[in-house]
Amino acid sequence: MYSERIGRLKSSVIREILKTTSKPGVISFAGGLPSPDLFPVKEIANAAQNALLKFGPSALQYSVTEGIPELREKIAGILDPDSKYIRPQNILITHGSQQGLDLISKLFIDKGTVVFTETPTYLGALQPFRFFQAEIEPIRCDEEGICIDGLKIKIRDLRPELLYLMPNFQNPTGATLSMERRLELVELVKERNLFVIEDDPYGDLVFDGERLPSLLRFGGTENFIYLSTFSKTIAPGFRVAYVAASEEIIGNLAIIKQGTDLHTNTFGQYVISEYLSSDNYSNQIKLIRETYKYRRDCMLSAMKRYFPEPVKWNCPSGGMFLWVQLPEGTDAQKILLQCLDRNVAFVPGQEFFPDGSGKNTVRLNFSNAVPENIEEGIKRIGEVLKDFII
Ligand SMILES: Cc1ncc(COP(=O)(O)O)c(C=O)c1O
Numbered sequence: 001m002y003s004e005r006i007g008r009l010k011s012s013v014i015r016e017i018l019k020t021t022s023k024p025g026v027i028s029f030a031g032g033l034p035s036p037d038l039f040p041v042k043e044i045a046n047a048a049q050n051a052l053l054k055f056g057p058s059a060l061q062y063s064v065t066e067g068i069p070e071l072r073e074k075i076a077g078i079l080d081p082d083s084k085y086i087r088p089q090n091i092l093i094t095h096g097s098q099q100g101l102d103l104i105s106k107l108f109i110d111k112g113t114v115v116f117t118e119t120p121t122y123l124g125a126l127q128p129f130r131f132f133q134a135e136i137e138p139i140r141c142d143e144e145g146i147c148i149d150g151l152k153i154k155i156r157d158l159r160p161e162l163l164y165l166m167p168n169f170q171n172p173t174g175a176t177l178s179m180e181r182r183l184e185l186v187e188l189v190k191e192r193n194l195f196v197i198e199d200d201p202y203g204d205l206v207f208d209g210e211r212l213p214s215l216l217r218f219g220g221t222e223n224f225i226y227l228s229t230f231s232k233t234i235a236p237g238f239r240v241a242y243v244a245a246s247e248e249i250i251g252n253l254a255i256i257k258q259g260t261d262l263h264t265n266t267f268g269q270y271v272i273s274e275y276l277s278s279d280n281y282s283n284q285i286k287l288i289r290e291t292y293k294y295r296r297d298c299m300l301s302a303m304k305r306y307f308p309e310p311v312k313w314n315c316p317s318g319g320m321f322l323w324v325q326l327p328e329g330t331d332a333q334k335i336l337l338q339c340l341d342r343n344v345a346f347v348p349g350q351e352f353f354p355d356g357s358g359k360n361t362v363r364l365n366f367s368n369a370v371p372e373n374i375e376e377g378i379k380r381i382g383e384v385l386k387d388f389i390i
Contacts, residue, residue: 008130021345027377030345032171032320033368035295038288039235043280044271051270059270065254065263067093067242071273075242078276085220092250092257093264097201097229097241102128103253103260104197104225104243109134114160118146120352120361122171125164125199134162138354143314145170145177148184155192162195167215169202169319172352172363176317179212186219198226201241202319204233204285207293209317221246230272232320233285238268292320292367298374299366306382308389323349324362327389332362335384344380 021028051059066072072088080086094100105128109115115129119138129136137158140150146165154160167177177185189196198215216226221244229241243253257263275281296315299322303313312325326332332348339345349361369377 005131005133008133009127010130018345018347020340023343026340026343026345027369027373027380028345029364029366029369029377030347031368032365034232034236034288034320035291035367037370038284038291040275040280040284043275043284044235047271047274047277047280048267050274050277051267054274055270059267061266063263063266063269065258066250067091067264068266068269068273071240071269071276072242074273074276075244079214079226079244080217085217086244089247090221090244090250092243092245092253093269094227094241094243094257095239095261095264096231096236097199097227098124099239099257099260100227100241100243100253101125101197101199103256104227105129105132105134106256107249107252108162108195113162114158116151116154116158116160116163117354118165118170119354120172120349120358121164121354122166122199123352125197126354129164136354139163141173141175143175145175145181146185148181148188151185152188155188155194160194162197163189164197164199166199166202168200168212169205169316169321171202171319172321172347172349173323174314174316174319174321175323176212182212182215182218186215189219189223194223196224198224200226200228201232203228205288205292205320206318207289207296216244221249225249233281233288234272234275238272240264240268240272289318292318295366295369295371295374296322298371299364299378302375302378303382306379308382308386310389311385320365320367322364322366324364326360326362326385328360330360330388332360335362335381335388338384338387339381342380342384344377346381 018030021030071093072091075091076086076088109132111133113134114137115134116137116139118141139154140147169176196215203211214226216224226244230238300315310327314323336348347363349358349363
């Protein structure tokens with residue numbers, strides 16, 4: 001009755017369990033949600049009004065598949081102010097980066113296409129890759145991002161078509177690809193001529209130091225397909241995001257998108273475009289960086305006080321997530337069940353490993369809880385950990 005590929009869709013036990021975290025009173029570090037108290041409601045109301053005054057009915061009409069010219073131009077200007085490697089015709093506006101991942105999968109993946117991913121990696125990318133029947137090959141990562149030596153060997157042996165990675169504050173670990181590795185990776189990719197999907201929803205959320213240049217900037221559109229989104233900086237409800245790639249790839253993605261949804265919602269695009277016309281955006285990014293950095297520090301400080309000695313964690317220099325390593329042999333799913341009894345939630349890290357390993361890891365989101373709840377939630381998790389580990 002259903003298509004063959006539907007059989008590859010897996011519902012996750014953890015996702016079902018985590019549905020309970022939306023109950024009132026639960027402190028959740030589980031989702032990847034931006035903080036709603038930072039949504040720029042007033043500025044968006046102004047931008048919406050300006051969009052209607054300026055563009056009238058066209059702001060509500062069907063529009064072109066690639067995206068409205070005003071917004072494509074602004075995004076090209078943000079990515080490459082000197083127009084050296086990105087122009088508006090290199091941009092496709094999508095309904096969230098999630099749609100970008102789906103369209104790219106439709107363009108590149110046949111049954112058996114080899115796709116390399118970091119391990120652990122973003123679950124939402126694994127979904128379309130699996131749906132289109134890719135062979136997913138996880139590549140080892142450490143605190144500096146994907147390990148180039150391991151990648152070199154696997155590229156030689158398995159000849160992948162695609163490499164998917166998140167160079168900045170990746171989901172789930174928060175790790176960032178070091179500058180040295182960026183340069184090595186670009187060289188390797190050029191030599192082996194494969195396509196890289198550079199997924200960068202968190203790049204603007206940098207707390208410590210400077211944002212590193214994108215792989216796209218070093219490598220150009222011949223091999224690199226860059227995705228980013230306004231979900232983490234303005235508001236995810238807009239579902240406005242973009243792909244930056246060669247004109248040929250953008251043309252092909254646009255044909256696929258046409259058959260999917262014709263175009264990204266016109267009004268949302270005009271509102272975002274108006275919002276970007278003032279200094280709203282830079283102020284908003286500054287506010288988010290300050291707030292999330294503070295929340296990250298609150299979480300780190302609480303973990304230091306409440307987590308038992310053998311538990312280890314990292315200190316990401318941006319983004320929305322912390323990564324925790326429990327002692328070998330500890331099952332984070334069992335700990336989650338106990339934590340849910342105490343009304344606190346997280347995601348067990350195993351979810352993010354394509355090969356099902358990582359049982360003793362945990363992802364904690366620090367962007368969506370206020371400092372008092374961070375303190376209380378970490379305290380409760382610490383109590384459960386002490387029962388299990390000591
Ligand atoms: C790595 C990564 N890529 C893509 C997305 C999807 O973002 P969007 O809201 O633009 O669809 C997310 C959302 O959490 C993400 O973490």
